[in-house]
Amino acid sequence: MRRLHLLAPILAALALLGVSPAQSQVPPTIKLVVGYPPGGSSDTLARLLGQALQDSLKTTVIVDNRPGAGGRLAAAQFKRAPTDGSEIMIAPNALTTVQSLVYADKLGYSVLDDFVPVAKLASYPIALSVPGSSSIRTASDLSAWAKANPAQASYGSSGAGGMSHFAGLMFAKAAAIQWEHVPYKGGAPLINDLVGGHVGAGVDTVIDHIEHARAGKIRIVGIFSQKRYALAPEVPTLAEQGIKGLDIEGWFGAFVPAGTPPAVVARLDDAIGKVLADPAFKARLNKLVIEVSYLHSNDFRKLQAAELQAWAPVVRDSGFKPE
Structure with missing residues (x-):
């Protein structure tokens, strides 16, 4: 009886929280x-x-x-x-x-x-990158290239209908350019083509791009953010290059x-x-x-x-x- 008396307030508190005694326990797995x-x-x-x-x-x-x-x-x-x-x-x-x-x-x-x-x-953040061999270094360079080479202007993403796909469209609108979207089946094949110079630009997570950028194989033109990323402070934002309103986390x-x-x-x-x-x-x-x-x-x-x-x-x- 003593144990039941001690359990009563605990059971009442659990009931008020909307959880049964069984649910209050951490599952075994x-x-x-x-x-x-x-x-x-x-x-x-x-x-x-x-x-x-x-x-x-x-x-x-x-x-x-x-x-x-x-x-x-x-x-x-x-x-x-x-x-x-x-x-x-x-x-x-x-x-x-x-x-x-x-x-x-x-x-x-x-x-x-x-x-x-x-x-x-x-x-x-999401990164906008170009091949390491490219002469493009800034968002302005990329915009100028796309306008001067409309037949070649394209960007790759890690998949159609994904965040990087739409980020590329948002950049095009903000930079007043037009370019073709090239969907890849994941970030790895996109990186391979960026490194090989087979696609003009690529949009994907900074996670997938930063090591290749630091090795000089690709160049991150900017990230879709209002402030620099603490874990990659060397990478500029698109906002600081005049491409405003693109803050994609x-x-x-x-x-x-x-x-x-x-x-x-x-x-x-x-x-x-x-x-x-x-x-x-x-x-x-x-x-x-x-x-x-x-x-x-x-x-x-x-x-x-x-x-x-x-x-x-x-x-x-x-x-x-x-x-």
């Missing part, structure tokens, strides 16, 4: 769902985060790679995941923002209705399925926030040219809604229709 193959930035971040969460939560954390359709396959499956905190999707805004708009008529899920944002994890976030109790979301948010605040974890991410930029669940939800609203006219006005 947590899956970090990644909609991309091993080796990419999403996968690498998930593995670093998983190891840190495993240590802090004293549970087993594994990365579950489910590649296909640019992450959309994993997202569609994740909609039906358990709501006890045992599965967390790690996804970039290229998937949860841009692709959700581009493929709106083809998705079996809604990012706002079917997923709950737990925390924003990290961010990085790529980020990674953690999500759980809709229906997950608020207390479970709060518990995961708290655990992730503590991991991201650890200087050693930040240092490991910084080596990948990824910057910790934590937002807790409520602020992350506001950011996602604002981004969907901002990107909607960009996608609509592009006229792009997926096959």
Whole structure:
């Protein structure tokens, strides 16, 4: 009877939080769902985060790679995941923002209705680059080249309908140029053609471009940001070169399925926030040219809604229709 008396206030508090005693426990295994193959930035971040969460939560954390359709396959499956905190999707805004708009008529899920944002994890800028052998060094040089060589003016991206695709269109509009989009099947083949001088310019994450730029194989003309990136301060912004209004941030976030109790979301948010605040974890991410930029669940939800609203006219006005 004494034990029941002590448990009563605990059970009452859990009830007020909308979570059962079973849901208040950390699951014996947590899956970090990644909609991309091993080796990419999403996968690498998930593995670093998983190891840190495993240590802090004293549970087993594994990365579950489910590649296909640019992450959309994993997202569609994740909609039906358990709501006890045992599965967390790690996804970039290229998937949860841009692709959700581009493929709106083809998705079996809604990012706002079917997923709950737990925390924003990290961010990085988008880079506009040219071959290292090119004489182009500035945004003005690139604009002048495109205007003087309309038949050759083109840029590559890591895929049609992706963030880098639309970033290139936004640059063209701001710089008053016209150029052809050349979609690649990922960032690696785009880099190969940039290094080889087979495409005039390329737009993709600074994560994929910076090492090649520092080796002199490509040249980053600028990043789509209002301020220089702390992890690559040598790279100028397009804004400082007179190309205004192009502030595009790529980020990674953690999500759980809709229906997950608020207390479970709060518990995961708290655990992730503590991991991201650890200087050693930040240092490991910084080596990948990824910057910790934590937002807790409520602020992350506001950011996602604002981004969907901002990107909607960009996608609509592009006229792009997926096959």
